[in-house]
Amino acid sequence: MANDNPQGEPIPTRESAEEFTNLLTANHGRIFGAIYSLVLNRADAEDLYQQTALVLWKKFDQFELGSDFGSWALKVARLTVYNFIRTKGRGRVFFSETLLETILESQEAQAPQEILARRDALQKCLQKLTPVDAKLVSRCYDGQSKIKEVAADEGRSINALYLTLHRIRKTLFRCIEHRHKMELE
Amino acid sequence: MMEQEYNSDRLLELVSAALDERLDESSQRELESLLLADEKALQEFTHFVQMHCDLGYHATSNTALQNVLESIQGNLAEGRGSAAELEALSDGEAIQLAIRTAPSADQPSVSLPAGVDDSKSKRFFRYPARITAAVLLLVGVVGIWSTTKDPSPSNPTPLVAFRPPQPVASICQLEGAKWAGETTYALGELLVEGQTLTLEEGLAYISFASGAELVMHSPSTLSLQSGDRATLTHGNVTVLAAEWASGFQVDTETLKVVDLGTKFWVSADESGSVEAHVVEGQVRVEPLTSKLAGRRSLLLSQGEGVRVEHQGDPLRRLVAQQVGFAAEFSDFRPYRPIPIHNTGVGLAWGDEDSRWRIVAGPSGGDYAGPQYAVVCQPDEEYLANVPDRSQWIAATENLRPGCTPNSTYTFETHFDLSGFDLSTVVIVGQLLADNGIKAVRINGEPIEFTPWVDNAPNQKFHKFRKVEIKQGLVSGRNKIEVDLWNGIYSSGGPSPNPMALRAEWEAYGRPIEIEEAI
Numbered sequence: 001m002a003n004d005n006p007q008g009e010p011i012p013t014r015e016s017a018e019e020f021t022n023l024l025t026a027n028h029g030r031i032f033g034a035i036y037s038l039v040l041n042r043a044d045a046e047d048l049y050q051q052t053a054l055v056l057w058k059k060f061d062q063f064e065l066g067s068d069f070g071s072w073a074l075k076v077a078r079l080t081v082y083n084f085i086r087t088k089g090r091g092r093v094f095f096s097e098t099l100l101e102t103i104l105e106s107q108e109a110q111a112p113q114e115i116l117a118r119r120d121a122l123q124k125c126l127q128k129l130t131p132v133d134a135k136l137v138s139r140c141y142d143g144q145s146k147i148k149e150v151a152a153d154e155g156r157s158i159n160a161l162y163l164t165l166h167r168i169r170k171t172l173f174r175c176i177e178h179r180h181k182m183e184l185e
Numbered sequence: 186m187m188e189q190e191y192n193s194d195r196l197l198e199l200v201s202a203a204l205d206e207r208l209d210e211s212s213q214r215e216l217e218s219l220l221l222a223d224e225k226a227l228q229e230f231t232h233f234v235q236m237h238c239d240l241g242y243h244a245t246s247n248t249a250l251q252n253v254l255e256s257i258q259g260n261l262a263e264g265r266g267s268a269a270e271l272e273a274l275s276d277g278e279a280i281q282l283a284i285r286t287a288p289s290a291d292q293p294s295v296s297l298p299a300g301v302d303d304s305k306s307k308r309f310f311r312y313p314a315r316i317t318a319a320v321l322l323l324v325g326v327v328g329i330w331s332t333t334k335d336p337s338p339s340n341p342t343p344l345v346a347f348r349p350p351q352p353v354a355s356i357c358q359l360e361g362a363k364w365a366g367e368t369t370y371a372l373g374e375l376l377v378e379g380q381t382l383t384l385e386e387g388l389a390y391i392s393f394a395s396g397a398e399l400v401m402h403s404p405s406t407l408s409l410q411s412g413d414r415a416t417l418t419h420g421n422v423t424v425l426a427a428e429w430a431s432g433f434q435v436d437t438e439t440l441k442v443v444d445l446g447t448k449f450w451v452s453a454d455e456s457g458s459v460e461a462h463v464v465e466g467q468v469r470v471e472p473l474t475s476k477l478a479g480r481r482s483l484l485l486s487q488g489e490g491v492r493v494e495h496q497g498d499p500l501r502r503l504v505a506q507q508v509g510f511a512a513e514f515s516d517f518r519p520y521r522p523i524p525i526h527n528t529g530v531g532l533a534w535g536d537e538d539s540r541w542r543i544v545a546g547p548s549g550g551d552y553a554g555p556q557y558a559v560v561c562q563p564d565e566e567y568l569a570n571v572p573d574r575s576q577w578i579a580a581t582e583n584l585r586p587g588c589t590p591n592s593t594y595t596f597e598t599h600f601d602l603s604g605f606d607l608s609t610v611v612i613v614g615q616l617l618a619d620n621g622i623k624a625v626r627i628n629g630e631p632i633e634f635t636p637w638v639d640n641a642p643n644q645k646f647h648k649f650r651k652v653e654i655k656q657g658l659v660s661g662r663n664k665i666e667v668d669l670w671n672g673i674y675s676s677g678g679p680s681p682n683p684m685a686l687r688a689e690w691e692a693y694g695r696p697i698e699i700e701e702a703i
Contacts, residue, residue, distance in 0.1 A: 029242065033238045040234075096217060103220070103227070103230075115235060118235065122240070130414065132379045133408075137240065155349060155377050157368075166201040166202075167418050
């Protein structure tokens with residue numbers, strides 16, 4: 001467990017840091033996915049994730065080891081997002097409060113095992129992409145490329161690139177759904 | 186929550202647009218009402234967003250790992266691990282090592298370094314790096330993004346090829362064609378690999394580089410994967426393939442259809458229902474999600490067809506419909522590939538490349554006068570050789586000592602256009618050069634392109650540049666000359682030094698005689 005320093009913040013020890021990092025790493029997809037689905041904006045989601053992670057760390061001494069870290073993290077994420085809406089204004093999030101609550105409920109109801117199973121299915125579905133599509137996914141999601149750059153490099157318009165990207169996403173999504181369904185059967 | 190039928194494709198379209206941050210207000214309202222009206226829609230939304238996040242993680246995990254490895258180089262320098270140990274680690278293990286090497290409670294923790302990437306520049310995704318940053322920050326590891334990249338040449342990360350997309354087809358004929366959005370295509374317009382076409386009205390005839398002619402019937406969405414492969418998302422296409430285009434492939438969500446010298450048509454709807462009908466010749470169909478007893482594919486001959494109703498359903502045999510989407514190809518003049526040899530293709534290290542010669546350049550170092558180029562061992566700053574695609578060629582099998590710096594070396598190759606209609610020929614080269622290309626000539630005439638020199642400190646050579654030959658071609662034997670510039674750092678460097686070329690070509694045209702095509 002973390003020890004408090006004179007400012008009231010925990011001092012990281014190797015043990016507490018390791019516990020925390022294990023839990024955060026194991027749940028980061030679930031937490032980030034939940035935040036992202038609420039704000040649907042990359043940069044905001046990244047900032048909110050980071051704020052959430054910091055709050056989780058500061059409050060980590062209140063977390064009961066063995067309980068559901070992901071569920072606890074989603075509660076913190078909810079507060080962080082609502083605080084963000086309050087300070088930045090509703091213009092930054094286009095869903096109504098009713099829908100935000102509904103999305104959060106849906107996220108909380110999602111079993112962590114299902115997220116992992118879907119991630120495994122994604123890996124397999126990615127292997128079924130054609131080399132051209134796989135390369136495009138890699139470029140679009142590598143975190144380095146701006147869409148304009150990718151479109152220019154690929155010699156096509158931004159709209160055409162979005163069309164292709166949507167087609168690939170849909171193919172992957174249907175593939176994941178299919179695999180997941182087969183596994184459940 | 187009220188349950189009602191919803192259009193899944195429309196939902197995914199809206200979510201995809203939202204993820205790309207290009208959803209207008211009315212679409213936002215439409216998405217909200219879809220999500221509020223149907224629990225299954227909400228579930229699909231949740232899963233789709235999760236997939237989007239996972240894709241970001243998947244694609245950047247290697248980058249994140251490199252960032253982590255670099256960030257703990259400082260710790261390594263203090264004797265807390267070895268480079269070999271680090272290279273062998275997975276992403277998660279690297280983070281764990283970072284934790285193990287983090288300061289313990291009795292050591293001062295490190296605060297967020299100045300210069301952490303906080304920019305809001307428009308990128309698709311970059312959260313995994315942030316996650317890693319947050320984790321490492323929390324446990325007090327030295328920061329990541331302010332760390333200057335190790336300039337030593339021993340960076341173990343393999344270089345990834347960057348190739349501009351190649352032209353793989355062209356618009357051959359249009360009949361009342363209207364495309365999605367404001368897109369327009371001109372007759373003869375080149376289409377590149379990866380390009381997606383959405384035809385809303387009319388017919389579009391497309392000639393593929395491999396020799397397949399394809400007709401899109403509206404409404405259809407088709408993506409061009411390569412000169413011999415296309416993906417049909419929905420709609421109908423008819424294909425007539427030249428004899429030399431055997432192997433042309435149409436993929437759908439549930440079925441792969443491979444031409445074996447034929448005329449066939451394929452239809453696909455958005456629910457996953459697919460049909461394939463053979464009008465002439467044979468095709469091989471391979472179900473992607475259905476099961477075939479005891480085998481992976483099924484051979485269909487003239488007059489035969491198959492249908493898959495939904496994903497996972499068994500194949501159902503049909504009698505092929507000879508009409509309907511079996512479009513007529515009244516003027517069948519398919520493309521035929523033109524052999525222009527990629528450098529070093531099919532050869533071993535040290536082999537002479539009899540298709541490529543170095544015909545001019547100052548004597549000195551490894552070069553003593555006109556000679557065949559030799560497949561060389563790539564430097565660590567070069568993209569790795571791919572023997573069955575292309576390889577680096579130089580004056581000798583070893584890059585060092587090399588050739589005279591601040592000099593031009595001319596590489597030369599020949600190809601034959603006998604029997605081709607020159608007005609239809611498409612030739613596009615992709616070149617890599619240490620250090621750049623000053624000029625390219627076809628039959629002695631310079632072609633238009635933007636010359637380049639790559640000569641930064643620790644310069645990497647992995648980004649192909651495109652050179653298109655549009656004119657100056659002659660019937661029969663043609664000559665391509667490439668003037669390669671061998672530079673040297675302004676601050677000096679070894680002399681002689683490495684000089685090498687790598688070239689890949691995409692070339693095709695319509696033959697003058699067409700009788701032998703099918």
